[in-house]
Amino acid sequence: MSLNSNIPEGPLHEKWDRHKFKLKLVNPANKRKYTVLVVGSGLAGASASASLAELGYNVKTFCMQDSPRRAHSIAAQGGINAAKNYQNDGDSVQRLFYDTIKGGDFRAREANVYRLAQISSNIIDQCVAQGVPFAREYGGLLANRSFGGAQVSRTFYARGQTGQQLLLGAYGALSRQIAAKKVTMFTRRDMLELVLVDGKAKGIITRNLITGEIEKHVGDAVVLATGGYGNVFFLSTNAMACNVSAAMRAYKKGAFFANPCYTQIHPTCIPVHGDYQSKLTLMSESLRNDGRVWVPKNPGDKRKPNEIPDQDRFYFLEEKYPSFGNLVPRDVASRNAKEQCDAGRGVGETGYAVYLDFKEAIARDGEDVIKRKYGNLFAMYEKITADNPYKTPMMIYPASHYAMGGLWVDYNLMSNVPGLFVLGEANFSDHGANRLGASALMQGLADGYFIIPYTIGGYLAGEGSSTVSVTDSAFGEAAAQVEQTMDTLLSIKGKRTCDDIHRELGKILWDYCGMARNDEGLEKAKHLVNDLRKEFWTNVTVPGSKSELNQSLEKAGRVAEFLDFADLLLEDASSRKESCGSHLNEAYQTEENEARRDDENFTYVAAWGYAGKEKKAQLNKEPLVFENVTLSQRSYK
C-alpha cells in the first residue's frame, strides 16, 4: 500500500502557510454540527479539545483518570523548547529544526519538523497568556536554560514542573470550555474500541470504569491523544496506567503503526532496587547541566563515592565527547552508561548505576544556587533513596521513557484511516529515531493548539456532517467484541496476576530490545513473548466481574494489548538492519560505538499494517526525502 504523507509543495519555510491556505474551511455557523471525539486529556488532548471547542465544534473528551489534570504530561520536568532567541545566542527556527532533525538521527520528516519549529514560539506566547508561571529573570523577562544536547538556551521552564504547569494551562482552557458546555468531559473511561463506518473513523466504545458500563460514542472524527507505549517495558518512567490499548485498537482496525522500535531510554533515572518495584522515577536531565557523570576507573571499586579521588574516576562522557560533555543527547548518554556498567564499572547494590555528581557545581555556584535550580529534584531523590545529593553523588541509570514511534500520520496528523487523527506522543511524526530533551511538550502542544484546529477543518469540510448513529450495526458489533474479550479474561481464572506477567514481558523486552539489540536476541525475544502470550491467555487470573469497578480487569486488558504490541516492537527492531538514534543494533556500530545508519536502505518510515490475529504484520515504507539538510553521521565529540 502506498502512503501519502500529504506534504505540501514549495520551499520548506512556506509549506505550512501554503497548506493552511489550501485547507478547506468549515463555516463558523456549521462547526456546531460536527462532533469531535478526543481520547486523552494530556497536553495534546486537552489543548486540542479546548481549541476545537473554542472554534465552535462540539467536543467529547475522554480520560481514564478521575480528572483531565492527571494525564502523564504532568510529570514532564525539564522544559519546553521554542525558537524565540530571547537569549540572543544564535537560535532560530532553522536551528531548532536542524537540531531536531539531527537529534532524531535523520529519521523524521523535514516538513513536519520545520512546522514544529515554526510553531514553537506561538506556544510560549499562548501559555504565558494563560497564566503559566514560567521562570523569569530579575528584570521580569522569561528565563531560559540549555537542555539536552542543545548548544543554545532555548528551553523555557517552570522549576522542575514544566509539564505540570503547561498541562494545568491546557486544563484551564479545557475547563473553560466544559463550563461553556462546548466540551463534554468523560472521566474514568477506557477507550476499548474504535468504530469504523465505511472505512472511516466514526466513533469509539468506552467502558465507564466506575460502573463497568459499555458506552457507544459517535463523532465526525476521532482524535487519539493517548500517549506512548513506554510501559511495555513494565518498569518505565511512565505513569502506572499509561497504555497502548487505544493505539492498538486503531492498529487492529487498519491504522498503521510507525517505527515502534524507536523507544527512548532516558539516561537519568533512579536505578532499579528490588523486584517489587512498580516504576522508575526520572530525574530531569537538566541535572546534567551541572552534574558530572562518572564511574570508578577500576571495575569493582567498592569505595564510597566521596572516598574515590579524582584520578580514580572516569568521567566517561566528558572524556569521550569533549565538546558536548555531559550534555550529549539521551541515547548517547544512556548507551554509554550501559557500556560502563557492562564493563563492570557500575556502582550501587546491583552494579547498574553511575554517579551524577554535583560537588563541583556546589563548590562553584554555592548550595543556594543549586538548590534554586534543582531543589525539588534533590528533595525527590532523597525521599526515594534516603541519600542526600548535596553531600553524596546521585546514582542514576537509564530507563524507558518516551516512545518516538506511534500511529502513522500524514502532514495533517491524520492516520491512514480517514477521520482518525493522532496527536502528541501517540503519533510518530516529529522526533525521528530519538527525541531531544524539552521537545515532547513542544510537540504535544503544537499538535493540539496549532495544527489540529486547521487540519481537522480540512477533513470535516470535505466530509460533511455525519449521519451515523449509535444504532449503526458497527457500534453493536464493536461493543459485543469488547464484552467478549472481557468475558474471556474473566473466565481464565489461572494462577498468575496481570502484574506478574507484565513484569516478565518487560524484562524480556528490556533484556533483548532495550538500549542495545542484536538479531539473535530479538529472535529469542519473539519466542519468549509468544510463549508468554499463551501463558497469559491460559493462566492469568482476574478477580471480580465486568459490571463493577474492577482495576484488575482494566489492567488485564492493557497487558493483553502490550503483549500484542511487543510483537510489533520486536518485528520492527529486527527488520531495521541499521542503527539510528535510540535503535542500536550491535551489528551496526561505528568504531566509536555510535549508531551507524544505512541511509541507502533505511531512510524510510516503517509503517506496520495489521494482517490479522497471529499473522505477521505487513511492512509499508514511507520514504523520507531530505531536500534541505545533508545527512551526516551524528557526532557530539
Added chain:
Amino acid sequence: MSWLVKTLSTSVGKKLVMAVTGLFFCCFLVVHLLGNLTLYKGMETFNGYVDHLHALGPLIRVAEVLMLVFALVHVTTGLMLTYQNYMSRPVKYQMNKSGGGRTLGSATMPYTGIVLIFFVIAHLLGFHFADHETQTVYDIVSHAFSDPVVVGYYVVAMLVVAVHVSHGFWSAFQSLGVNHEKYNPAIKALALVFSLVVGAGFGLIPVYMSLFI
C-alpha cells in the same frame, strides 16, 4: 444591599463577619480592661470611672445596643459555621491526628465560644443588671469577689477568653486577608501578647480583690 447580603452569606463572607465582630470585641476587651485597671487604685477611682461612663448617657446606650447586635451576629454566625463544618464530613475518621497546624485555641473555638456565651450572660446578670440603686458598682465587684467560688469561676472564664482570643485575634487578620511574610510574625506575636494580657489582666483582678480588699 443585595450584593452585601450575597457577599456576607458565602463561606468567606461569614468568616469576614466573624473577623470584624471578633476584632470589635477585642477592642472592647481593651477598653474594658483599661477601665477595670482603675480597681487597683481603689474604690474612689473606680467609682469615678463608672460615673464618667454613665455621664456619657445616650452614647453608652448606643454602644450597648451595638454590642448586643454584634454579639448576636457573632454568636449566630459562629453557630451556623460550626454546624456547617460538622456536617461537611458525615463519615468521620476512625483515626485522626493533627499534622501540626491546630493549636489549643483553634481546635476549641466553638467550645470556648459556647462557654463564653454563658459566661457573658451570667456576667451581665451579676454586674450589669444587678441592683444599682442601693450599691455602687465597686460594692458589687468587691462583694462578688469575696466569694472564692466566684473568683475561681472568673479566673477559669478568663483563661477560656484567653484561649479563645489566642486563635481569634490572629485568625481575624487571616480572614481579612492580612497575611504577609513581613508582618505575619508581628501579628502572631501580638496575638500571643494580646491573649496573655487579656487573660492575665482580667484574671488577676478577682484574685487581687479577694486577697487584698
Added chain:
Amino acid sequence: MTKTINLTLKVWRQKNSQAKGNLETYSAKNISTDMSFLEMMDVVNETLILEGKDPITFDHDCREGICGMCGAVVNGRAHGPEKGTTLCQLHMRHFSDGDVVVVEPFRSRAFKVLKDLMVDRSGLDQIIQAGGYVSVNTGGAQDANAIPVPQKIADKAMDAAECIGCGACVASCPNASAMLFVGAKVSQLALLPQGKPEAKERVVSMISKMDELGFGNCSNERECEAECPKNISIENIARLNREFIKAGVK
C-alpha cells in the same frame, strides 16, 4: 541498607458508594523498607488476587508525587506522617516492624467514596470550571515577553501553582474545607498580570461553587498547610480572602 518489616494493615473496605464500609485487617509480610507505601499495597493486592479475594481499590498513577491521583489517610494523617510527601512518595523506611497501620479514604461530604480508598474528587474540577483559568482563546496571544513579571511575583505565583489537586487539604481540614485548593488557584492568577482582568469574577464564582458543593468553611486551623504534599502556604488563603473583599467592595 534494605531490610524488611512486617505490618498489620487496617484498611477501609467499601464495595461501592452506597454500601456501608468497615475496616478490615490484613497482614503485609516481608516488606522492604525501600518500597513506597503504594508498592507495599501492590504486594498486599497480589496476595489477595492469588487468594481469589477482591484486591484493595485505590487511585494512583504517576507514582512520583506530581499527578495528584493518589491519597489516603494513613494513621490519621492525609498522605501519611511525612511532611510534604504524597502517598506514593512515602517510603516504608518510615515505619517499624510490627506497626499497625490504619488506612482510610479521604473523607468529606464533597468526596463520595466510590470503592475502598477511591473517592470522587470531581468537585475540585467543578471549582476550576467555575473560573480557575484565564479566558484566552488559542491564537492571538501577544509576545510572551511583552509584559515583564517581577521574578518575585512569578515565584509566588509558581509557589501557588504547584498545587497537584490531590485533595489532601480537604481531607485534613477539620471542616473539610477546600480553601487551600481554591486559594492556590486564585492566588496564582491574581498575582500574574494575565489573570488580573477577570480576578473579580473569578474569585466570586469559584467561592460560590465551593460553597455549593458542600465543602466546609475555613477556620484557619492550618491543618491543610501542614499536610499539603506541596507545602502550599495559607498565605494563599489570605490572598483569596483579600481578593474576595476587593471583589465585594469594588
